[in-house]
Amino acid sequence: MFLPQVQxxxxxxxxxxxxxxxxxxxxxxxxxxxxxxLVDLKTGRLRLEHLVSLNRIDSLxxxxxxxxxxxxxxxxTVTTLDRSPMLAHGFSPIRDATRKMAAPQIRNVATVGGxxxxxxxxxxxxxxxxxxxxxxxxxxxxxxxxxxxHSFFIGARETVRRDDELLTEALVPLPxxxxxxxxxxxxxxxxxxxxxxxxxAGLLLDGDDxxxxxxxxxxxxxxxPKLVESAGAxxxxxxxxxxxxxxxxxxxxxAAEPISDVRGSADYRRELVGVxxxxxxxxxxxxxxxxx
Ligand SMILES: Cc1cc2nc3c(=O)[nH]c(=O)nc-3n(C[C@H](O)[C@H](O)[C@H](O)COP(=O)(O)OP(=O)(O)OC[C@H]3O[C@@H](n4cnc5c(N)ncnc54)[C@H](O)[C@@H]3O)c2cc1C
Numbered sequence: 001m002f003l004p005q006v007q008x009x010x011x012x013x014x015x016x017x018x019x020x021x022x023x024x025x026x027x028x029x030x031x032x033x034x035x036x037x038l039v040d041l042k043t044g045r046l047r048l049e050h051l052v053s054l055n056r057i058d059s060l061x062x063x064x065x066x067x068x069x070x071x072x073x074x075x076x077t078v079t080t081l082d083r084s085p086m087l088a089h090g091f092s093p094i095r096d097a098t099r100k101m102a103a104p105q106i107r108n109v110a111t112v113g114g115x116x117x118x119x120x121x122x123x124x125x126x127x128x129x130x131x132x133x134x135x136x137x138x139x140x141x142x143x144x145x146x147x148x149x150h151s152f153f154i155g156a157r158e159t160v161r162r163d164d165e166l167l168t169e170a171l172v173p174l175p176x177x178x179x180x181x182x183x184x185x186x187x188x189x190x191x192x193x194x195x196x197x198x199x200x201a202g203l204l205l206d207g208d209d210x211x212x213x214x215x216x217x218x219x220x221x222x223x224x225p226k227l228v229e230s231a232g233a234x235x236x237x238x239x240x241x242x243x244x245x246x247x248x249x250x251x252x253x254x255a256a257e258p259i260s261d262v263r264g265s266a267d268y269r270r271e272l273v274g275v276x277x278x279x280x281x282x283x284x285x286x287x288x289x290x291x292x
Contacts, residue, residue: 001042010053017052018141018164024050025163031055032075032114035106060113060168063087069171074113078125079104081112090175090291093132093284096183097124103192113167116152119159122194122220126153128183130217130225131200134172138165146171150217153224178205178212180287184279185219186272188263195220196263197272199252201280203240205288211235216248216277221256221269228255231277240285242278249277 008031009024011017021028028050031037040046054060060075063084070091072081081087082098101124102110115125116136130149138145138161149170152159161167175181185198198219204212214235218226231251238244258269 127200131202182283199276
């Protein structure tokens with residue numbers, strides 16, 4: 001597999017990047033770590049004439065606190081995110097995804113922005129970030145807009161991002177006391193394999209152990225990371241016990257829209273959704289209790 005001839009433009013600023021994206025549209029894409037994009041070009045899945053590298057735009061890197069949120073710059077690598085001291089306490093469930101995706105060599109290069117913007121249905125960060133109510137910031141010379149992650153994806157490899165916009169950061173709100181989240185995923189081996197099915201759960205418990213808020217998000221079993229609103233709503237007001245989690249698992253299995261492929265049949269994936277929902281909820285609940 002060889003990389004076809006493409007012209008590489010190195011943008012030194014967001015303005016330069018956006019200019020190039022407009023000038024060469026539709027035969028252009030932003031380039032971050034290239035772990036998705038370069039594979040797509042080599043396999044011929046995608047044909048392009050231009051790439052706009054974002055790698056010189058330093059403002060897109062880093063993990064910090066911003067207005068009560070965790071700000072994850074789009075160019076932050078998965079390894080940098082995983083090792084960030086900012087992932088302590090309430091934000092640590094993000095590590096359920098950063099530690100399971102791909103392999104260290106890929107994680108050293110793969111960026112958070114690329115994982116989200118590629119909108120591949122089995123991507124690992126979108127489900128846990130959605131369960132934690134994250135949003136993404138889209139920037140163009142006309143301004144910036146913040147889009148909740150659950151409404152960013154509109155189909156497999158399709159998002160609401162316009163061609164002239166760049167994803168500059170993900171914002172994860174500081175979890176309140178009593179909140180816990182978890183991401184459970186199943187792959188055919190431990191390393192360097194994409195998820196066959198995955199479930200993220202977010203739970204907010206009050207002082208008497210009643211569920212005040214809940215989110216269930218499915219990965220790899222629908223064209224987009226799927227927020228199952230009915231499953232979350234049905235948990236509110238309930239005790240976080242095995243019966244409630246089993247009922248939620250059934251709702252999640254019904255909401256899944258899995259396909260059959262070389263990694264597993266649709267029926268197998270649906271079963272996995274049930275098991276993973278219970279696992280994610282159990283871990284989220286333990287973490288929620290510890291955080292009160
Ligand atoms: C061997 C291998 C194993 C993998 N395993 C996993 C896995 O287990 N889990 C998983 O989730 N992924 C996996 N991936 C996929 C990939 O590594 C990740 O999705 C990665 O995070 C993509 O980031 P990147 O920086 O490489 O993106 P790129 O390849 O550079 O870009 C991906 C897409 O996002 C767009 N893009 C990138 N940054 C921006 C931005 N700031 N604004 C707008 N658009 C942007 C690009 O134009 C492109 O369309 C694997 C890939 C390989 C090669």
